[in-house]
Amino acid sequence: MLTISKYFYITKLAIIRMSAYPTRFWGAILADLIIFLFVYFLWTHLYLGKTSVNGYTLKMMITYYLITLLIGSFTLVRGYANRISKDIKSGDASLHFIKPFQYKWVLFADSIGWAIPPFLILLGIVLLLYGIQFQYLLPPHNLLLFSLSAILGTILNFLIISTAGTIAFWTTTTGGFISLLTRFSAMLGGSLVPLSFFPQHIQAVLNYLPFKYTHYVSLEIYLGNLKGPEELFTMGIQLLWILIFLIISKFIWNKGYKAYEAVNG
Amino acid sequence: MKQLMVKYISYYIERIKYPMMEALEYRADIISLTFTSYAYMLIQLIFITVVVNQFGSIGDWGLDDMIILFASGQFILLATISIFINVWDNTETDIEKGNLDFYLLKPINVLFNYSTRGFVLFQNLPSLMFPVILLYFARDSIIFSPAIFILYLVSIFMSMTIFYSIIVILGSLSFWITDSRYFKLILFGLWKSAALYPADIYPNWALPIFLIIIPIGLLAYAPSYFLVFGFNWQLYAVQVFVTIIFSFGAVFIWNKGIKKYSSASS
Numbered sequence: 393m394l395t396i397s398k399y400f401y402i403t404k405l406a407i408i409r410m411s412a413y414p415t416r417f418w419g420a421i422l423a424d425l426i427i428f429l430f431v432y433f434l435w436t437h438l439y440l441g442k443t444s445v446n447g448y449t450l451k452m453m454i455t456y457y458l459i460t461l462l463i464g465s466f467t468l469v470r471g472y473a474n475r476i477s478k479d480i481k482s483g484d485a486s487l488h489f490i491k492p493f494q495y496k497w498v499l500f501a502d503s504i505g506w507a508i509p510p511f512l513i514l515l516g517i518v519l520l521l522y523g524i525q526f527q528y529l530l531p532p533h534n535l536l537l538f539s540l541s542a543i544l545g546t547i548l549n550f551l552i553i554s555t556a557g558t559i560a561f562w563t564t565t566t567g568g569f570i571s572l573l574t575r576f577s578a579m580l581g582g583s584l585v586p587l588s589f590f591p592q593h594i595q596a597v598l599n600y601l602p603f604k605y606t607h608y609v610s611l612e613i614y615l616g617n618l619k620g621p622e623e624l625f626t627m628g629i630q631l632l633w634i635l636i637f638l639i640i641s642k643f644i645w646n647k648g649y650k651a652y653e654a655v656n657g
Numbered sequence: 658m659k660q661l662m663v664k665y666i667s668y669y670i671e672r673i674k675y676p677m678m679e680a681l682e683y684r685a686d687i688i689s690l691t692f693t694s695y696a697y698m699l700i701q702l703i704f705i706t707v708v709v710n711q712f713g714s715i716g717d718w719g720l721d722d723m724i725i726l727f728a729s730g731q732f733i734l735l736a737t738i739s740i741f742i743n744v745w746d747n748t749e750t751d752i753e754k755g756n757l758d759f760y761l762l763k764p765i766n767v768l769f770n771y772s773t774r775g776f777v778l779f780q781n782l783p784s785l786m787f788p789v790i791l792l793y794f795a796r797d798s799i800i801f802s803p804a805i806f807i808l809y810l811v812s813i814f815m816s817m818t819i820f821y822s823i824i825v826i827l828g829s830l831s832f833w834i835t836d837s838r839y840f841k842l843i844l845f846g847l848w849k850s851a852a853l854y855p856a857d858i859y860p861n862w863a864l865p866i867f868l869i870i871i872p873i874g875l876l877a878y879a880p881s882y883f884l885v886f887g888f889n890w891q892l893y894a895v896q897v898f899v900t901i902i903f904s905f906g907a908v909f910i911w912n913k914g915i916k917k918y919s920s921a922s923s
Contacts, residue, residue, distance in 0.1 A: 419840065430858075
């Protein structure tokens with residue numbers, strides 16, 4: 393219990409730090425809302441004269457992006473990889489390694505803290521839209537399963553990106569590779585467009601990759617595109633991917649610790 | 658007048674010599690930077706392709722037209738930031754910390770002096786090649802005529818001027834507002850959306866907002882429109898008007914800010 397509570401404290405500290413930069417905080421939210429406004433313009437224009445494309449109605453599409461905005465603060469976070477790389481290259485990682493924390497989970501707790509304030513504001517906006525009965529926002533098909541799936545997606549996304557960040561143990565320049573991976577993982581996770589819009593053969597490949605389980609499947613559960621046993625089966629696959637990445641991550645981190653030479657050490 | 662221009666041009670050439678040599682020293686950074694920007698552009702391109710393939714077109718814009726729009730937007734963004742990296746990266750910090758003294762003491766225009774410091778065009782040349790390659794691949798949609806080509810280049814230049822003016826205005830806000838650097842975050846959000854889509858998608862009420870008042874929607878749209886659909890005097894007039902207003906606006910706001918500026922040593 394004590395072990396978990398110290399990570400909660402890190403999350404709390406991150407929330408306080410985030411709140412100390414109101415312009416950054418509101419700037420990021422406003423930027424997200426502006427992007428959403430253009431997404432709204434785009435899809436309302438594209439759906440003129442159409443009722444459904446690839447199983448998505450206009451209402452489903454707008455809801456898809458609104459909920460992406462909401463849970464993306466958790467499921468699409470990508471900053472860890474750069475932070476790991478920066479800490480390893482600067483030698484600051486040594487300070488974390490000697491503390492009674494697991495560095496990896498410190499990063500996770502910290503990122504959750506940074507994500508909570510914007511999430512709460514966006515949640516307020518979404519609830520307000522429900523309140524005024526905004527015609528393009530559909531209610532969740534299964535709120536409980538959607539929330540659980542989003543939590544699993546957040547953990548999986550963290551494990552994928554943080555494992556990629558450990559490449560910094562062995563290479564001096566990581567920016568390009570990490571940027572490539574994090575951006576592709578966000579796209580293959582369905583952040584730009586629902587994956588059902590991709591050609592069939594690409595969708596078939598994506599089923600065997602972990603990325604769609606970070607974000608896309610949660611939205612499919614929200615919209616009711618997955619039902620009953622499909623929902624539980626998909627969440628089972630999410631758990632399986634988490635398990636696989638826990639093992640990979642542990643292995644690579646252990647190798648990395650051995651290869652690590654602190655700059656100040 | 659001619660003597661003054663020669664003075665400013667030779668000053669500018671001297672300014673960019675050192676960054677060019679420096680760029681060649683850090684080749685790993687160039688590779689990393691290129692990877693990052695190629696990744697971003699490739700993903701946006703996939704998005705455009707997927708959407709256009711599903712719907713046939715976005716407004717009157719088919720896939721090649723959309724690629725031209727996207728490539729033009731990326732070129733304007735990358736080229737402007739590369740040439741005026743100091744304005745893009747440092748204005749807010751320099752104003753807040755009182756670091757403008759160095760520029761105020763020189764017998765040369767302060768905004769010119771400040772804007773021309775830092776130059777990363779050489780580092781970004783590989784990234785700038787990507788939009789050019791895209792234009793080549795989408796060439797079937799281009800109207801090939803010397804007049805249209807010149808019009809396109811003029812329009813690109815005007816868009817870069819507008820974008821530069823916007824970042825000067827946003828940076829200048831730091832003369833009055835502390836912690837204003839996140840306005841650029843909002844601008845970037847706007848850019849990521851507005852530069853991707855043609856004005857056809859805007860409802861009527863949004864057209865004057867995104868083409869004139871916050872003219873981000875105009876920057877990639879106008880030159881691409883000329884290249885794909887030919888000359889349109891209304892669009893051209895709007896772009897000329899916005900370029901003039903924003904250029905003068907940027908100089909005016911910067912000069913007002915400089916009068917209010919308190920140096921670190923004062």
